[in-house]
Amino acid sequence: MTxxxxxxxxxxxxxxxxxxHEWGHYIVARMCGVKVLTYSxxxxxxxxxxxxxxxxxxxxxxxxxxxxYVKMLDEREGAVAEHEKHLAFNNQHPLKKIAIVxxxxxxxxxxxxxxxxxxxxxxxxxLNTRIGSILPDTPAATVNLPKGDKIIAVDGHKxxxxxxxxxxxxxxxxxxxxxxxxxxxxxxxxxxxxxxxxSAARSETMQVEIPIKNFMQGEDSGKDTLTSLGVMPWxxxxxxxxxxxxxxxxxxxxxxxxxxxxxxxxxxxxxxxLDATRIIRANPETLLSFKVLRKDAQGLEKPVMLxxxxxxxxxxxxxxxxxxxxxxxxxxxxxxxxxxxxxSYDPISAVGKAFAKTGQLATMTLNSMGKMITGKVGLDxxxxxxxxxxxxxxxxxxxxEQVLANAGLISLSLAVLNLLPIPVLDGGHLxxxxxxxxxxxxxxxxxxxxxxxxxxxxLLAFMILAITxxxxxxx
Numbered sequence: 001m002t003x004x005x006x007x008x009x010x011x012x013x014x015x016x017x018x019x020x021h022e023w024g025h026y027i028v029a030r031m032c033g034v035k036v037l038t039y040s041x042x043x044x045x046x047x048x049x050x051x052x053x054x055x056x057x058x059x060x061x062x063x064x065x066x067x068x069y070v071k072m073l074d075e076r077e078g079a080v081a082e083h084e085k086h087l088a089f090n091n092q093h094p095l096k097k098i099a100i101v102x103x104x105x106x107x108x109x110x111x112x113x114x115x116x117x118x119x120x121x122x123x124x125x126x127l128n129t130r131i132g133s134i135l136p137d138t139p140a141a142t143v144n145l146p147k148g149d150k151i152i153a154v155d156g157h158k159x160x161x162x163x164x165x166x167x168x169x170x171x172x173x174x175x176x177x178x179x180x181x182x183x184x185x186x187x188x189x190x191x192x193x194x195x196x197x198x199s200a201a202r203s204e205t206m207q208v209e210i211p212i213k214n215f216m217q218g219e220d221s222g223k224d225t226l227t228s229l230g231v232m233p234w235x236x237x238x239x240x241x242x243x244x245x246x247x248x249x250x251x252x253x254x255x256x257x258x259x260x261x262x263x264x265x266x267x268x269x270x271x272x273x274l275d276a277t278r279i280i281r282a283n284p285e286t287l288l289s290f291k292v293l294r295k296d297a298q299g300l301e302k303p304v305m306l307x308x309x310x311x312x313x314x315x316x317x318x319x320x321x322x323x324x325x326x327x328x329x330x331x332x333x334x335x336x337x338x339x340x341x342x343x344s345y346d347p348i349s350a351v352g353k354a355f356a357k358t359g360q361l362a363t364m365t366l367n368s369m370g371k372m373i374t375g376k377v378g379l380d381x382x383x384x385x386x387x388x389x390x391x392x393x394x395x396x397x398x399x400x401e402q403v404l405a406n407a408g409l410i411s412l413s414l415a416v417l418n419l420l421p422i423p424v425l426d427g428g429h430l431x432x433x434x435x436x437x438x439x440x441x442x443x444x445x446x447x448x449x450x451x452x453x454x455x456x457x458x459l460l461a462f463m464i465l466a467i468t469x470x471x472x473x474x475x
Contacts, residue, residue: 009396010389011065013403015041017111017411021418022068024107025100029072032096035087038071066385072100076445094437101429108415109358115408116354119401123344126161127233130186130339135278138230139179139210145231146183152205153182161343162226162233169225171364173216174376178209179229186338217378222319227278234339238273242292242326249325254308256326257294261301264291273328284312284322314474358412365416384466386474423448423455 019041026039036055040046042062049060062068072089073080080088089097129151134140153159154168172179183206210229220228240262245252262270265279266289279288287309293301310322345353371377388410395402419427428451436442 006389006393009392010385013392013395013407013410014388015065017108017407017414018042018065018068020107020111021104021414022070024103024105025070028103029070029089029100032092032100033087034089034092034096034100035073035084036070037073038069040071041065041068043067043069090442094433097433098430098437101426101433104426105415105418108411108418109362112358112408112412112415113351113354115404115411116357117347117350119404119408120345120350120353121347122401123342126341126343127335127339128341129159129162129165130234131231132234132339133232135227135230135232138228139212140230143208143210145181145208145210146185148186149206150184150186151181151231152184153180155180156182165231166225167360167364169215169229171367172212173225173368173381174371175215176213178211179215181208181210181231182206183208214376217376221378221380234335235274236331236333236335238328238331240270240273240276241328243329244327246325249323250308250311251324251326254306255304256290256292256306256308256324260292260294260304262290262292263303265289267291280310280324281321284310284320286310286322319473361409361412362416365413369420379465380469380472382462382466382469384463384470386467386470390474422458423451424459425455428452428455 022039022041026036029036036057038058038060040060040062042065044062044064047061047063049058051058071077073084073087074089075085076090085091089100092100131145131147131149131151134145134147151159151165154165155172157164157168159165159168169179185204185206212229216223216225216228226232242251242256242258242260242262245256245258262273262276264270265276268279270276270279287307290306290308292304292306294304295301308324310324312320313323314320368377368381372379372381391406395406418425419430421427421431423429423432432443432448432451
């Protein structure tokens with residue numbers, strides 16, 4: 001049943017994106033006067049089909065939902081009647097060929113922009129970009145980045161949300177040097193009158209250079225951007241007092257009890273539950289020394305030493321994290337007003353933000369690919385269809401906004417990947433037709449076949465590597 005849910009979520013998100021990608025090729029081909037023979041969603045064996053009596057086009061649904069295709073009349077693929085030769089794709093002007101091939105990726109870009117625009121239209125209360133805490137032994141800790149100041153730019157790019165900060169930092173993955181962070185120094189409010197002053201009236205900016213080395217690689221591989229840099233948004237203070245234990249967890253097996261207060265792990269002082277969880281998650285299958293305070297029958301607290309090895313668990317992104325099977329009692333969390341902001345945009349601004357986000361993410365995707373080729377980023381960062389299925393299922397469990405956000409990201413990825421100059425993909429065909437436009441004659445069939453075979457082998461290797469990475473993450 002779980003595998004079925006993964007598959008259904010995968011098809012529910014990827015299916016419409018593939019269908020609309022192919023519809024882009026299909027509709028522009030028909031607008032350009034090219035005869036379409038088949039419009040298929042999916043590859044492989046045919047599951048269902050319908051042939052239009054008016055146009056003769058065969059519409060079909062195929063078994064493998066990893067893509068689709070639009071088959072057009074083409075003299076290179078079979079005999080074409082003399083009276084239909086003007087309808088064949090191979091006889092079209094290069095500009096028409098370019099328009100037809102580019103229409104698929106362009107459609108995916110349009111979908112991404114549309115979905116992001118919808119999300120920007122929805123007002124939401126979020127944490128503002130004021131720094132809540134600095135993690136020890138991280139790049140941010142080396143420069144004594146001040147807690148409570150507001151991040152307003154990263155590497156010269158303005159940021160308004162933690163999501164934007166995440167994207168800017170992700171673009172530095174694998175790099176060494178320094179991350180430029182512009183801070184708005186917010187003076188602490190000491191009374192009601194001061195608190196009522198606007199931020200602009202009681203703040204000034206400061207530029208800080210945070211040194212990084214092989215950012216998010218090595219020991220930090222698998223960690224998120226903020227944890228790797230050491231900058232965290234506001235988080236609630238939760239006393240590290242055990243409120244619940246799972247019966248099969250490592251904690252209860254090694255003698256931890258409800259009511260124990262964790263005061264140190266491996267001699268590192270613990271003042272907050274989040275401090276404890278960070279250490280536990282970072283040390284799967286590693287024996288840790290816990291110092292807890294436990295009340296005796298008279299209510300006096302006495303120190304107790306426990307040796308607990310966190311169990312290794314697979315996270316949503318595939319990385320392994322530690323878990324001891326312990327938690328705190330439910331607490332009511334109230335976010336201070338100083339750390340909250342309402343984010344909303346009018347329709348025109350939402351579209352503008354969506355265009356900007358799409359451009360930024362497309363650039364980041366290409367940048368990441370370049371870093372994989374040069375070795376700055378490991379090939380283990382590649383993800384395949386299993387990861388898409390996992391993320392799709394999780395998005396349906398979270399909210400409709402998360403579904404739209406993930407669909408937008410996947411649509412954008414499809415657009416960028418398809419535009420790569422690999423002959424099997426749309427980008428490879430675009431390259432051929434651009435050469436044809438410049439030379440005045442098509443690239444020879446022999447060269448196209450050689451390019452196709454090389455592109456197919458490259459794409460096959462790419463898919464095998466991505467699926468292998470997926471299996472290593474989740475199985």
